[in-house]
Amino acid sequence: MSTTVSPLAPKRYPKMPEIPGVRIATAEAGIKYKGRTDLMVMVFDEGTEVAGVFTRSKCPSAPVDFCRQNLPGGKARVLVVNSGNANAFTGKKGREATALEAKAAAAAAGCKENEVFLASTGVIGEPLAADKFSHLLGDLVKRAEPGAWKEAAQAIMTTDTYPKYLTAKADLGGVEITINGIAKGAGMIAPDMATMLSFVATDAPIAAPVLQDMLSKGTAKTFNAVTVDSDTSTSDTLLLFATGKAAERGAPRITDPKDPRLGAFRRALNRILKQLALQVVRDGEGARKMIEVNVTGAKAARSAKRIALSIANSPLVKTAVAGEDANWGRVVMAVGKAGEPADRDLLTIWFGEHRVAHQGERDPDYSEEAVSAYMKRDDIVITVDLGLGRGKATVWTCDLTKEYVAINGDYRS
Amino acid sequence: MSTTVSPLAPKRYPKMPEIPGVRIATAEAGIKYKGRTDLMVMVFDEGTEVAGVFTRSKCPSAPVDFCRQNLPGGKARVLVVNSGNANAFTGKKGREATALEAKAAAAAAGCKENEVFLASTGVIGEPLAADKFSHLLGDLVKRAEPGAWKEAAQAIMTTDTYPKYLTAKADLGGVEITINGIAKGAGMIAPDMATMLSFVATDAPIAAPVLQDMLSKGTAKTFNAVTVDSDTSTSDTLLLFATGKAAERGAPRITDPKDPRLGAFRRALNRILKQLALQVVRDGEGARKMIEVNVTGAKAARSAKRIALSIANSPLVKTAVAGEDANWGRVVMAVGKAGEPADRDLLTIWFGEHRVAHQGERDPDYSEEAVSAYMKRDDIVITVDLGLGRGKATVWTCDLTKEYVAINGDYRS
Structure with missing residues (x-):
């Protein structure tokens, strides 16, 4: 049990009605x-x-x-x-x-x-x-x-x-x-x-x-x-x-x-x-930010979900978000390691509304300052378009922080 | 680059001979x-x-x-x-x-x-x-x-x-x-x-x-x-x-x-x-302990390697080792999530020479004190016998520490 409530906790709780029976x-x-x-x-x-x-x-x-x-x-x-x-x-x-x-x-x-x-x-x-x-x-x-x-x-x-x-x-x-x-x-x-x-x-x-x-x-x-x-x-x-x-x-x-x-x-x-x-x-252990990962343009929905999970489970992506770093290079890495069909030169990546990468390289119009400001938010949306087909998926995760390690380093004892 | 050398670095380095050509x-x-x-x-x-x-x-x-x-x-x-x-x-x-x-x-x-x-x-x-x-x-x-x-x-x-x-x-x-x-x-x-x-x-x-x-x-x-x-x-x-x-x-x-x-x-x-x-x-980022994972008794070598990697990649296993906690429950979890053939009631798990679990439950002769002393070492060996076949595999990893998060939370910037 933690004594500190997650900063991502709901601001208000509902009043729960009764369920007859x-x-x-x-x-x-x-x-x-x-x-x-x-x-x-x-x-x-x-x-x-x-x-x-x-x-x-x-x-x-x-x-x-x-x-x-x-x-x-x-x-x-x-x-x-x-x-x-x-x-x-x-x-x-x-x-x-x-x-x-x-x-x-x-x-x-x-x-x-x-x-x-x-x-x-x-x-x-x-x-x-x-x-x-x-x-x-x-x-x-x-x-x-x-x-x-x-x-x-x-x-x-x-x-x-x-x-x-x-x-x-x-x-x-x-x-x-x-x-x-x-x-x-x-x-x-x-x-x-x-x-x-x-x-x-x-x-x-x-x-x-x-x-x-x-x-x-x-x-x-x-x-x-x-x-x-x-x-x-x-x-x-x-x-x-x-x-x-x-x-x-x-x-x-x-x-x-x-x-x-x-x-x-x-x-x-x-x-x-x-x-x-x-x-x-x-309320993920140690979570300070919520991450939504959208994958579109995959060969199939199943493929999109695998890629989305590869991104959402990547410790390097999750620590980058914890550090408020729009490190889209790590997103590329996570797409690449998923083992699903992907073409580096067709990839487009957004953090929120900010397109940071397009057609296999850094977006020329990408403003580091604007993206950095975006990364300070509690809720981060990463979107990847693979440009291959119509498969899409959304998954949710949280960032990986030192608190996660602290919580899990001494949970049993 | 880190200014602190990993505690797991070699104690001595070889003198390198020349290679003709x-x-x-x-x-x-x-x-x-x-x-x-x-x-x-x-x-x-x-x-x-x-x-x-x-x-x-x-x-x-x-x-x-x-x-x-x-x-x-x-x-x-x-x-x-x-x-x-x-x-x-x-x-x-x-x-x-x-x-x-x-x-x-x-x-x-x-x-x-x-x-x-x-x-x-x-x-x-x-x-x-x-x-x-x-x-x-x-x-x-x-x-x-x-x-x-x-x-x-x-x-x-x-x-x-x-x-x-x-x-x-x-x-x-x-x-x-x-x-x-x-x-x-x-x-x-x-x-x-x-x-x-x-x-x-x-x-x-x-x-x-x-x-x-x-x-x-x-x-x-x-x-x-x-x-x-x-x-x-x-x-x-x-x-x-x-x-x-x-x-x-x-x-x-x-x-x-x-x-x-x-x-x-x-x-x-x-x-x-x-x-x-x-x-x-x-020299894994933030590593404080080396972990060797041995899986034996799997249906096949391929299956053994998948299970070994599932254990070695589990953030919960890796943080437990960082916390010097012989949390074999998390090893069971990692075996279970690998999706490979496994029978809970045939599992045996050792930390080093210490058998902590046998036939689906905690080993009755298991000494928490002895295992805790073992977990303080730099090099930890986790062995899992699945009791199903002759497939085996060994993989190596390191623990997951707060330093890993610190290193990766601000690498790009």
Whole structure:
């Protein structure tokens, strides 16, 4: 945990409305941190459906394995999240911990164990002593209340410097529904997913397969388009819960992903996913600047994304931005190393509106002074046009600062 | 340039012998740096053969293009290298600069332009004013002398904190031959090759195709197995020159890569390449520790190398080592993100001789105290056994420190 809030933190936070059918409670379980909450329980009314997207790590955490196993059921009644310990690479003990948590959570919520979802974030490789907090779950479920969204976002923080939470409204068949989301991130953020946990809930009555379709598609240009340090965590978990309570107010139940009434909801969901993902980047460990990388003119969208990620993950590009240096030579380097089709002599590069390079060399009209002034901003946009085709992609990252090294040089100890 | 020498610099430097047929001179051309040499000329006697390996960047520098064009001829008479400016992404001006240099160098050495080799290292994207130093080449060739190997290594440095030069002897058909090598590196070092320049010369009489075969094979486990920051430069150049002068002392001319008399030479060459590559890593920007990553038990050698590079390039692993933290959880993370076959529950991880994780969880016999003491060393060995097959690989990198960020945050300005 950092005591200094990122300079890129939101200036204002939204007031979070309630989501009918969702109740939340948090506790100080003392798993690792002292003097702060580190355990969060989200309780869902009967009939809540769920979808999820997880890390692509070949070494996922025990809770990720657990969630993957329950997801096909499509039903959720309780979510338990702890911070301070990731319960990852904990072998048999890890599975015993999730089993213990699941049993306690199911007993507390009065549901089946396959309606329980779990997530853990923090140190990898240390056994999670679930017996030290599972007895708290009964009380947490009892005192859960609908308004505690901000508190939920706070309880799941690790090296985050501010809580991340957002809300949106959308029309579903003439009825206003609500979507709330929380997230935690900071280090180890990279496609695909990262030590990134995000939980989104809505009162819209949408069937689990439809939720899954929207969530899987929605992550490509949001959570899977952000990177802090190219490292991928063992624990990434994004869950979307739909209580269906808006049906009581006349909202239609949606069972077909192609249902045209879904348009506004999908846009609102994607907006929430994107804004949560950007908040995660803006709180990248040690981040002082947000960087948006646009690649256009690639042979294909896939190629554009690879090049954009090569730029966004380049330590040399990221340190240059930290130093407020419009070092487009390093952008050229990052394009070159991506291994994707590129022709040096067709490249055009902009920092913001400033075209610094054109057709394989420095732009003759380029003003170092103007670009230097631009580089002092908090938000830097790097745009590269490859001049080859119509493929394009956008990814987001942050700069690489001494604080990143300081934070990660002594995180475990 | 840094004023502080890396703590990982060699404790002793070799005395460099002469290579018959090679003469060297350096000059202060004032290309970017003041008060130091930044121009180096290596002159070769007639009959010198050459082989080369270059960056795989899709946006190579003008000198790389130039060398690639001349390489098929297999003959070299003069090498011109400057530091301070990479002549990369300089478009038409870049090609004009190499043409001017080539013309001046050929005139100075009395050879054809296709016997000239060029390399430039430094800032990308700034036009190289070759007219400011090409008039110096005539004098440089005239005053070139056989002993200036250390001076050559010094003239090609950029952010290097110490010059890199090595020598070796080998037997070729009963005659002792010599191999000398110099290199520069520091940042932007990654497979395949990086802002890495290296020039190796020998008096052995070996035909260009045989040199090329040995050099291409030799780089895989040497220069292409080291990484500082995963960034690949536009300028990487490794050239191997053979003057053939040892023939005068009875060394046989080798024209077949399978010639059994080549064994000792090949081993000596590979040793030079490996030691130069390691010296480059030991001078990684801001490096305080050298890290060797061994991966064994992979499905295949290729898979092992990908996993080893995933570990070696992980900012979280590298910052943990900088913080002297045996954070093997991050090693698990890096294995997981590599996308190669891996089974969490079969993983074994060692720091040095200390087995910290076994069969998917923390080693019960693991002593935090002993490992912490180990982590204080300059040289850290991380070994991962995947338990799946017989594929193995070794790569080398350095830690990621605040100094790396400081060096790269204000390099261009």
